Amino acid sequence: MSKASAAMQEYLAEAYRIAYYQDNDPYISTSSLANVMNVTAPAVTRMVQRMKEAGYLQHEPYHGIKLTQKGEREALMNIRSHRLVECFLVDIMGFGWHEVHDSADELGAVVSVMLVNRMAEMAGYPKRCPHGEPIPTADGYMPRIVDYPLQAVEVDKEYIVSRVNTHDTDKLRYFDTLGIKPGATLHFAHQAPFNGPLQIKLTKEAVHLGHELAGVLRVCSQEEFELV
Numbered sequence: 001m002s003k004a005s006a007a008m009q010e011y012l013a014e015a016y017r018i019a020y021y022q023d024n025d026p027y028i029s030t031s032s033l034a035n036v037m038n039v040t041a042p043a044v045t046r047m048v049q050r051m052k053e054a055g056y057l058q059h060e061p062y063h064g065i066k067l068t069q070k071g072e073r074e075a076l077m078n079i080r081s082h083r084l085v086e087c088f089l090v091d092i093m094g095f096g097w098h099e100v101h102d103s104a105d106e107l108g109a110v111v112s113v114m115l116v117n118r119m120a121e122m123a124g125y126p127k128r129c130p131h132g133e134p135i136p137t138a139d140g141y142m143p144r145i146v147d148y149p150l151q152a153v154e155v156d157k158e159y160i161v162s163r164v165n166t167h168d169t170d171k172l173r174y175f176d177t178l179g180i181k182p183g184a185t186l187h188f189a190h191q192a193p194f195n196g197p198l199q200i201k202l203t204k205e206a207v208h209l210g211h212e213l214a215g216v217l218r219v220c221s222q223e224e225f226e227l228v
Contacts, residue, residue, distance in 0.1 A: 004051075008047070008054070009074060010105075010109070011033065012078065013078040016072060018036065026066045026067070027060065027065065027066045028065060029065075030065060056068060056070055056074060077113075077136070078108065080135060080138070082104045083104070083128075084116050085111065085116070086100045087130060087135075088119040088122065091126070091130075096172075097181070098172035100130065101167045130181075131167070133163060143228065145162065145163070145227070147218040147219060148220065150188065150214050150215075151198065155191055157188060158187050158188075159188060160186075160220055160225045161181060162182060163182060163217075165216045165217075166216040179203075186202050187200060187202075188200055189201050195211040197214075
């Protein structure tokens with residue numbers, strides 16, 4: 001059985017990510033896939049046809065596309081490789097979390113399963129990547145994330161930073177200087193009305209975040225952060 005090409009792997013991984021965060025709907029639109037891949041609609045149509053012929057997905061008119069079991073497995077292994085490479089680069093090699101996304105894209109597509117598993121071992125078998133996203137297990141199980149937008153949770157309570165939904169270098173650098181990373185504890189102190197700034201506290205220091213910047217933060221309880 002031939003392995004999916006690097007381009008197919010990328011499409012399959014992105015399709016899986018989109019479907020993962022939808023509520024009980026395995027189908028995604030080709031337009032949403034084109035958007036995250038930053039390609040034209042005809043380019044997605046051509047790739048979808050190739051992946052359908054290879055048995056990686058189903059295409060239902062008026063519903064969209066859905067990964068087959070074969071396609072889901074390919075996507076999960078690609079995602080696992082990418083996120084474990086990120087962990088290895090940050091935790092073992094000392095890169096900043098703002099430096100590793102593109103490198104992990106390149107390396108994750110070519111490293112062997114044996115090497116990925118060794119990276120996992122050396123990094124302490126992490127359950128999340130440096131940005132907080134869940135890491136699939138070697139047998140293809142994807143942990144389910146439970147978290148909430150920072151703006152949507154109750155004020156005057158403590159939360160754990162679950163995920164940071166950006167790969168913007170400047171934003172990640174700034175969060176780093178504040179100590180805002182997955183696993184960090186913060187106290188959500190105040191939210192100004194009309195999409196005004198949010199005040200949070202890490203340790204005893206108060207920090208104000210603009211609505212746009214706060215919008216990339218997802219938070220949860222300590223119990224929810226411990227993936228099973």
